[in-house]
Amino acid sequence: MAPEPDDPAGAWDDALRAAALFAADPHGLGGIVLRARAGPVRDLWLDHLRDLFAGPIRRMPPGIADDRLIGGLDLPATLRAGRPVIQRGLLAEADGGLVLVPMAERLERGTVARLAAALDTGMLRLERDGLAARLPARFGLVLLDEGQEDKGNEDEAVAAALADRLAFRIDLNGVGLREAQATASRRGETPTRRESRAPMPPGQAPDDPVATLCAVAEAFGVASLRAPLLALRAARLIAAAAGRAEPGEADLIEAAGFVLAPRATRLPSPPQPDGDAAEHPPPPEPHPPQDAQPAPDDASERNESTAQAPDERVLEAVRAALPKNLLAQLLAGGPPLRATAAGRMGAASASPLLGRPVGSRPGDPRRGRLDLIATLRAAAPWQRLRRAGDDVGRIVVTPEDFRIRRLKRRSETTTIFCVDASGSAALERLAEAKGAVELLLAEAYVRRDRIALVAFRGTGAETVLPPTRSLVRAKRALAGLPGGGGTPLAAGLDAAAALALGIRRGGGSPVIVLLTDGRANVARSGLGGRALAGEEALAAARLLRVQGLPILVIDTGARPDGARRLAEAAQARYCPLPHADAGSVSAAVRAATA
Structure with missing residues (x-):
């Protein structure tokens, strides 16, 4: 849940609460977009997440290549065995764990697409270097957003296609080191919700939690279909941690505050009273005598008429949980979240000799730059057939194996x-x-x-x-x-x-x-x-x-x-x-x- 900027302690507690929920089901909740500058506050939160989670945690380097991200041919093992040997990539290594992505606002579109596909299916399709395999890759993402939003740079933003698949969005830029260190001694514990900032209304579980969350999402202008489903999954985790079999109204409110409130793009319209009722309000009923008790049927009818519907109670609670800065932006008509346009430094064009490598292709080394590793990968599976006599220690390379680098550079x-x-x-x-x-x-x-x-x-x-x-x-x-x-x-x-x-x-x-x-x-x-x-x-x-x-x-x-x-x-x-x-x-x- 995105708290008020003037409540850094509440922001930190909510960040710890989101970390606890995420650690319970990383792949089911997708992940967390953590907006925070590099520093001790972010390091304390990451340490808290590591204490809560027991699975593997992999850090994805910026500008990671495809062979390291999704895997490929293990060249040394292939040369020793004389047959293709698969080398698992970082996403397959993180199966059942977490992937930390620094500078997530600068991810390439291809990397965003591969991460999104793995999140959707929990599998990794490896089809390169003459290999074809399906590897399990069920992981959760922690996107470290370091974009300079305060400077109005819209080019630095996490891709919407990836952020939409992640349940939580946390902003720690307003949290100081003092507030973070005040709870450092409670690392590893599951924080509880702060009742003083968003009190829980009483009520039983709605008849249809999915319909309730969808109604709340529609009221706040959340167009994504994934957001209510992620909120429902979070509500079930909250209920399970409290020992309840099904999520109640309080669980839905907390989950909606975490998942739906940061995605809000408008304020829900207040309920309009009926015209006749507004013009001619009913006269107040006289107070019954103290010794007179209403009949059971009358009491139940009166309670049903005065009580709010569960959807309305959840809606009002989530509206109260909106951060003040987000509320001001919505009232001003501005976008609550940054634009997701990709950064641009000129058009990308292919270059035979200069630029950033983006793969390799078959070709003549005299007309490009030789990709030695890719050439050896292409030749390795055929060594057992090509070797003859005593050429055991040699690698036989034919012209069909030559690979040249594909280079792209940004034209200024x-x-x-x-x-x-x-x-x-x-x-x-x-x-x-x-x-x-x-x-x-x-x-x-x-x-x-x-x-x-x-x-x-x-x-x-x-x-x-x-x-x-x-x-x-x-x-x-x-x-x-x-x-x-x-x-x-x-x-x-x-x-x-x-x-x-x-x-x-x-x-x-x-x-x-x-x-x-x-x-x-x-x-x-x-x-x-x-x-x-x-x-x-x-x-x-x-x-x-x-x-x-x-x-x-x-x-x-x-x-x-x-x-x-x-x-x-x-x-x-x-x-x-x-x-x-x-x-x-x-x-x-x-x-x-x-």
Whole structure:
């Protein structure tokens, strides 16, 4: 359960309680997303989990390769035996145990898919290196989320496909070492629920616990079908620890607080009273005499009419258990959880000699980098057939065994800001355009992209700032950008296109962000004339479309006519600045650079 930020002791107790429940059924509950900075508080919680759990615990290194994660061919054993020998990977070794995943917000998509498949089936399908096997892999995940959420970096987030399969979400960033050490002496014990923060209402078990949890999940906007099932499993564990055969209402409330409350995306609407009852409330009944006792049937009917339904009691209890910061975000209309967009540092492209290895393939070593281990793996199963005479100690390799590395590298993204600094732009919105460019510069800097600045005014265009990563240098060049003169829009597009094509030839990914009102009045020759200048600008925009250069047009004019036609000619994304705030402009740039 995610507690209030001003109650660090309660947050720590809930974290210990979640650890105890998770240790009782790791694979059934999926796991825990633990948001905490590296430090003694997180280490104390992990030590507590280790004390509670007796099975194997494996730590998954960042950037783990597939042969270590899911297994593959055991090369030394295969060479000794002369037949393929399977080497188990980390997930198979963790069968019946736990897997700790540091920096979980940076997991590759392939790794996320393999972890999710193993959680769903409890089995690991090994089909590589000429092997085919099914290995048991029933484990629980502990995802250590170290993303910088407080800095607004949405790129650092645990993948939603993986977090949805894990029951608990814990945040220890507001817990100090003093609160954690205060309960260090109770390590290994199962903490109880804090009654003072969320009192348990009385009541028996609902007729259908699944329906109750599903109703609560729907009321809080939890769209996942796994969340109510995980909450039901947690409620059964809570009831079993208390010696009850079936979960009662209190068990459902505690489980829903742990599993459903952190996933809430909206507040449930309060029950609306009946119209006639609200307008004409019934008169209060007179108090009966003290010696008069109501009949049993009357008492039962009165209790049934005044008591809340079990679904409503669970709903109200979970609503009271929502953390204050989450409640404030929901009331403000903001997302309760971070976005799960994957980090991006440019498009991934195949490279024959440079980049990160992502596997191997059959090929000629003269046209790539030889993967020696993969080559030996391909040759090892055939040694008994290939060896002849005294060649017992040799490894016979044929051309069909050669494997070359598959390499991928992230092409660097360069955002080229093409700014209209003409007299019309300066008269209308040049200062506002500079402010928008500064916001976009900050977005590009967060993603570690390069930035370039092209300005056009008078009779031509110039590259004010060549591609750089220096945000200070870019802001200085933007602040010193003068305004005035004509609008040589075609020359500005030509300069931006030439710079973008040069970046593409160097292996980068260019993106052009054009800020203009679209009212061109200076042709490429330097002569004035709106008709010719407008035609040349549209022709330059069509050339950008043919060259396949991504472009975002931000309209700085008061009338959406010229810039909109330019965006249509270039098939570019169009964003009118007068109707766009900083968030929508940043979202448009992210969409254009995706």
